[in-house]
Structures are given as C-alpha cells and as structure tokens.
Amino acid sequence: MSLLVVGSIALDSVQTPFGSTADALGGSAVFFAMSGALLHPVQVVGVVGDDYPMDRLERMAKRGVDLAGVSRAQGESFRWKGKYSYDLQNRETLETRLGVFADFAPRIPPQFRDARYVFLGNIDPELQLSVLDQVDEPTLVACDTMNYWIQGKRDVLMELLRRVDVLLVNDAEARQLSGDWNIFRAARWILQHGPRFVVVKQGEYGAVLVSGDGIFYVPAFPLEQVFDPTGAGDAFAGGFMGHLAATDDTTSASLRRAMVYGSAMGSFAVEQFSVLRFDELTPDEVRLRVHAFADLVRFDLLPVGEGA
Amino acid sequence: MSLLVVGSIALDSVQTPFGSTADALGGSAVFFAMSGALLHPVQVVGVVGDDYPMDRLERMAKRGVDLAGVSRAQGESFRWKGKYSYDLQNRETLETRLGVFADFAPRIPPQFRDARYVFLGNIDPELQLSVLDQVDEPTLVACDTMNYWIQGKRDVLMELLRRVDVLLVNDAEARQLSGDWNIFRAARWILQHGPRFVVVKQGEYGAVLVSGDGIFYVPAFPLEQVFDPTGAGDAFAGGFMGHLAATDDTTSASLRRAMVYGSAMGSFAVEQFSVLRFDELTPDEVRLRVHAFADLVRFDLLPVGEGA
Numbered sequence: 001m002s003l004l005v006v007g008s009i010a011l012d013s014v015q016t017p018f019g020s021t022a023d024a025l026g027g028s029a030v031f032f033a034m035s036g037a038l039l040h041p042v043q044v045v046g047v048v049g050d051d052y053p054m055d056r057l058e059r060m061a062k063r064g065v066d067l068a069g070v071s072r073a074q075g076e077s078f079r080w081k082g083k084y085s086y087d088l089q090n091r092e093t094l095e096t097r098l099g100v101f102a103d104f105a106p107r108i109p110p111q112f113r114d115a116r117y118v119f120l121g122n123i124d125p126e127l128q129l130s131v132l133d134q135v136d137e138p139t140l141v142a143c144d145t146m147n148y149w150i151q152g153k154r155d156v157l158m159e160l161l162r163r164v165d166v167l168l169v170n171d172a173e174a175r176q177l178s179g180d181w182n183i184f185r186a187a188r189w190i191l192q193h194g195p196r197f198v199v200v201k202q203g204e205y206g207a208v209l210v211s212g213d214g215i216f217y218v219p220a221f222p223l224e225q226v227f228d229p230t231g232a233g234d235a236f237a238g239g240f241m242g243h244l245a246a247t248d249d250t251t252s253a254s255l256r257r258a259m260v261y262g263s264a265m266g267s268f269a270v271e272q273f274s275v276l277r278f279d280e281l282t283p284d285e286v287r288l289r290v291h292a293f294a295d296l297v298r299f300d301l302l303p304v305g306e307g308a
Numbered sequence: 309m310s311l312l313v314v315g316s317i318a319l320d321s322v323q324t325p326f327g328s329t330a331d332a333l334g335g336s337a338v339f340f341a342m343s344g345a346l347l348h349p350v351q352v353v354g355v356v357g358d359d360y361p362m363d364r365l366e367r368m369a370k371r372g373v374d375l376a377g378v379s380r381a382q383g384e385s386f387r388w389k390g391k392y393s394y395d396l397q398n399r400e401t402l403e404t405r406l407g408v409f410a411d412f413a414p415r416i417p418p419q420f421r422d423a424r425y426v427f428l429g430n431i432d433p434e435l436q437l438s439v440l441d442q443v444d445e446p447t448l449v450a451c452d453t454m455n456y457w458i459q460g461k462r463d464v465l466m467e468l469l470r471r472v473d474v475l476l477v478n479d480a481e482a483r484q485l486s487g488d489w490n491i492f493r494a495a496r497w498i499l500q501h502g503p504r505f506v507v508v509k510q511g512e513y514g515a516v517l518v519s520g521d522g523i524f525y526v527p528a529f530p531l532e533q534v535f536d537p538t539g540a541g542d543a544f545a546g547g548f549m550g551h552l553a554a555t556d557d558t559t560s561a562s563l564r565r566a567m568v569y570g571s572a573m574g575s576f577a578v579e580q581f582s583v584l585r586f587d588e589l590t591p592d593e594v595r596l597r598v599h600a601f602a603d604l605v606r607f608d609l610l611p612v613g614e615g616a
Contacts, residue, residue: 087489181395184532205513219525224492256607296525297605299564
C-alpha cells in the first residue's frame with residue numbers, strides 16, 4: 001500500500017511574532033512526508049541543490065521516509081523567505097529563489113511506480129501529469145494546486161483534474177478555480193470536472209470534505225499557541241493520505257476519518273517551526289489528538305418528543 | 309420556563325446582490341423572537357415609533373411571540389440601511405437612524421419579571437444591567453454586545469459580564485474585548501471575567517462553545533444559496549436560548565445541543581430577507597435540519613489496532 005509524494009523540498013526562512021528560523025526544512029514534500037510517515041511509510045520524489053543539508057534530510061529516513069526519489073542537482077536549493085503578521089492571519093513572501101527546482105522534472109524510481117496512494121504536491125500541473133504517466137495503477141490520487149497555476153495553466157490543470165480522485169485546496173483556490181464564491185457550489189463545480197472528492201481547507205476554521213455522498217466538516221484543533229502556520233496544508237494532506245494508505249480503505253467512512261487525521265496533523269505542524277514538531281511526535285500523541293476531535297463535535301439529540 | 313428577550317425592533321433596508329428590501333422587520337429582538345419562538349414562546353421587550361407597521365409586528369404574535377413588553381413611543385422607529393458586497397462577506401452601513409430607540413429604557417412588565425431564560429440583545433450595557441435589576445431570579449442569562457460598547461462603555465460591560473452566564477460574540481468582538489487575537493485564549497479570558505460559557509460566532513464557519521467543561525464546535529449549515537446574512541447572529545441566539553428554555557436544561561450536554569439549534573436557526577435566517585424564512589417555518593423543518601448536523605460531523609474511529 002505504498003504512499004508516494006511528489007513536491008518541493010525547500011529551505012524556509014520564516015519570521016513570526018515568536019521568533020524566526022533560517023534555512024529550515026520546508027516544502028510540500030517535506031511537510032507531507034514528515035506528517036504522513038507517522039501513519040504509513042512515505043516515498044518522496046523531489047530535487048535538492050548541492051547546498052542542501054543532507055544530514056537533516058536523512059533524519060527523515062529514520063521516521064519512515066524513503067528518500068530514494070530525491071535527486072541532488074548542481075546549484076542552489078529552493079529557498080522561500082516569508083513573514084507573518086502579528087496575528088498569523090497574513091503572510092508576506094519576502095523572497096522566492098527557485099534554484100534547482102526551476103528545472104525539476106520528476107522521475108519516479110522503478111521501485112516507486114506501483115505506488116497505490118499518490119499525492120501530487122503543489123507544483124506545475126504539467127509535472128503533476130507527468131507523475132501520473134509514470135505510476136502504474138494507483139488506487140487513489142490526490143493533488144494540491146495554487147492561484148499561480150489556476151491562472152497561468154488552467155487548461156493543463158483541468159486535464160489533471162480529470163485524472164485525480166481528490167483535490168485539496170483552500171477556499172480562495174476553490175473560488176478562483178470555479179469562479180464561484182460560494183464554497184459548496186464551488187466544490188460541486190469541481191466534482192463535475194473530475195475529482196470524486198474535494199477537500200476545502202479553511203485554516204483555523206477547519207476543513208470540509210464534499211463528495212457525492214454528502215458533506216463532512218472537521219474543525220481545526222483548538223490551539224492556544226500557534227507558532228508557525230507554514231506547511232499546515234501539506235501536513236494535513238500527509239495525515240489524510242497517510243490514514244488512507246495505512247488502512248487501504250477509500251470508502252466514505254474512511255475518507256471522513258482521514259479528514260480528522262489530516263486536521264490533527266495540520267495542528268501539530270503549526271505548533272513549532274518547520275517540521276520540528278514531527279521529529280519527536282509519537283503515534284500515541286497522534287491517537288490522543290485524533291480522539292479529542294470526537295469530543296470536539298460530540299452532541300446527542302434528544303429523542304423525538306422530549307423537548308424541542 | 310419563560311424566555312425573555314430585550315433588544316432592538318427596527319426597520320431594515322438591505323441591499324444584497326440578489327435584491328433589496330425596504331423597511332422590513334429587523335432588529336435583534338425581532339430576529340431572536342422569530343427564531344426562538346419555533347422552539348419556545350418568547351416574551352419581547354422593546355420600543356417602536358408611531359410609524360411602525362403594527363400589523364406586521366402582530367403577525368409575530370401568531371408565531372408564539374408575546375409583545376406585551378413592546379412600547380410605542382412618539383417619533384420615528386429605529387431604521388438601519390445596509391449594503392452587502394457581491395460575496396456577502398462585507399457589509400457597509402449606509403444609514404442608521406436611532407429614532408425612539410435613542411431614548412429606550414427597557415421596562416419589564418410585571419408578568420415578565422419571573423423570566424427564567426433571559427437574552428440581552430446588543431444594546432447599551434447600562435440598559436442590559438437595568439434589565440437584570442428588573443428580573444427576579446433567572447436560571448440563565450445570555451448577552452450579546454458589539455465593538456461600539458466594548459470601546460465606549462468597557463467598565464459597565466465588565467460589570468455586566470459578572471452577572472451573565474453566557475456571552476455570545478463574534479470573533480472580532482472576542483478579540484477586542486480580551487485584547488488577545490487567539491480565539492481560545494480570548495474565550496478563556498472572558499470566562500475569567502464572569503460568564504460560565506462563551507459562544508464565539510464565526511459566521512459561515514460555524515460557532516464555538518467554550519466553558520470549563522471543554523470546547524464544542526458546531527459548523528455552519530452548508531448552504532448553496534445565502535440570501536441575506538442580516539440577523540443570523542440573533543437568530544442563532546434565538547435557537548440557542550429557545551432550546552434551553554424548551555428543555556429547561558442547562559447541563560453541558562444541553563448547551564451543546566443548543567449550539568446546534570442555534571446554528572440551524574441562523575442558517576434559516578440567511579435564506580431570505582428579514583425574518584421571512586421564519587414566517588412559514590415548521591417544527592419538522594427545524595428538526596430535519598438539526599438532525600442533518602449530526603451527519604455533517606459524524607465519523608467513527610477504528611478500534612485501536614486496526615489501521616493507524
């Protein structure tokens with residue numbers, strides 16, 4: 001039940017009201033892998049420059065991440081520098097240097113081609129399509145995207161959508177893609193263009209799963225301390241796909257559970273800079289938090305006739 | 309188990325992308341009463357001018373609203389005129405004419421003074437306090453407020469908080485009141501200043517109940533058509549308090565159920581202009597929607613040992 005992610009491997013420099021970090025592990029593939037590996041081994045395909053701190057990448061291997069698909073190219077690694085507002089509600093990109101990522105052409109190693117669960121991180125939809133051409137017959141493919149591709153490569157993105165099972169986007173992306181500001185109409189539009197499931201991530205408010213089977217809502221885990229929101233969406237995807245791969249179950253009930261795992265892992269991601277929170281995280285901590293979600297939404301209606 | 313509301317009775321002129329209405333029934337007491345009365349009879353205290361369309365007010369009586377506390381004063385009724393943005397996310401107040409509401413001094417009729425459940429709509433906290441001085445021994449008092457009072461009458465508002473059981477505010481108000489942008493820390497701050505329960509309303513994202521017993525999250529009901537968001541918060545309060553009064557149960561389990569009734573009634577409010585949606589709403593429709601919330605958040609975790 002192998003789980004494959006293709007995405008960016010970056011060095012992030014982030015300023016928050018609580019401190020800053022420089023050249024820390026980042027990128028969609030890194031957040032996804034460190035989160036997902038808590039639930040199921042993850043195979044990573046990506047590229048780093050010759051300046052990437054390989055010792056830190058290799059720490060990921062100890063957590064169940066297979067780095068055989070990470071190639072090292074001559075040049076600089078992908079670097080992102082950003083700054084959050086005092087309330088973490090807004091962030092400003094101070095600098096993006098693509099480096100070797102500009103020429104990234106994912107090559108899936110032979111031993112990864114039978115991957116059953118595939119997550120296409122937010123990269124050029126042409127590259128996302130090329131990944132699908134290289135995998136045999138995945139059970140479930142999920143992808144992310146962003147405003148840049150929705151605007152600039154719309155046709156390719158629409159072709160990609162026809163080949164994926166789950167689209168994970170935030171609400172602004174769902175609106176931009178569909179041209180509809182109502183999230184539920186936007187999700188329905190997306191369902192009509194390929195995916196069987198749409199996950200709309202709403203940050204601190206949680207996430208919504210929309211499919212032909214109905215709508216499922218998972219709140220964000222209530223945190224009194226949020227340290228760094230970077231990577232929360234990819235950590236969500238890691239928890240979501242990690243649960244599906246671990247159980248090899250793509251029924252609606254399983255997708256709902258996967259949403260809860262996604263929200264739980266997203267909440268861990270924001271508790272520290274970079275992927276630091278995942279370094280020491282235990283399966284027991286994950287289980288505890290996942291179970292806490294049940295209490296967060298639990299209510300019992302009165303039998304008909306008693307009260308209103 | 310009488311349920312009392314004190315608040316504004318207004319004539320609203322609202323422009324949305326879908327149409328506009330002029331001098332329609334509005335105000336916190338009206339939205340609260342029309343919503344709450346679906347669950348339990350509501351007693352209203354408020355003031356209208358001599359231009360208020362009394363026939364329309366009296367239609368409320370047919371729905372279980374006791375208008376004995378509504379006084380008619382010489383002068384103009386409270387009028388509010390507002391305009392929503394294309395996506396209903398923002399609204400602009402075009403005009404506010406307080407009219408007779410400027411001199412409103414709530415007088416609770418003798419037959420209302422034994423009210424067990426009291427909702428203090430968003431009016432001057434001095435008036436909210438004066439209401440509490442006129443009621444005998446309510447089981448549960450809830451109140452709303454707004455930025456204007458938080459800034460301008462903070463001391464009185466803090467005195468009020470010490471005497472209420474539930475504060476219902478939106479997230480911006482919770483932040484302003486506590487001085488903390490984190491919603492859960494803000495709620496904890498509020499709990500330290502009087503109320504036993506804080507309800508943070510988050511509009512299209514739902515609402516959160518915070519108390520010493522934990523945190524409960526209810527989503528907003530997913531709607532593909534939102535017509536007019538005006539009054540959603542007061543309709544939420546009507547459903548919330550209506551359920552508590554109908555069951556005369558203020559346990560945590562009941563408060564959680566009340567949140568679901570609140571969210572359901574808020575979702576009805578936005579489906580039409582003014583309180584029109586409540587005119588024909590049946591208890592069966594309410595029950596159906598409330599039960600739909602259970603499916604919206606339902607998930608079953610796997611027994612330990614099966615999967616992740």
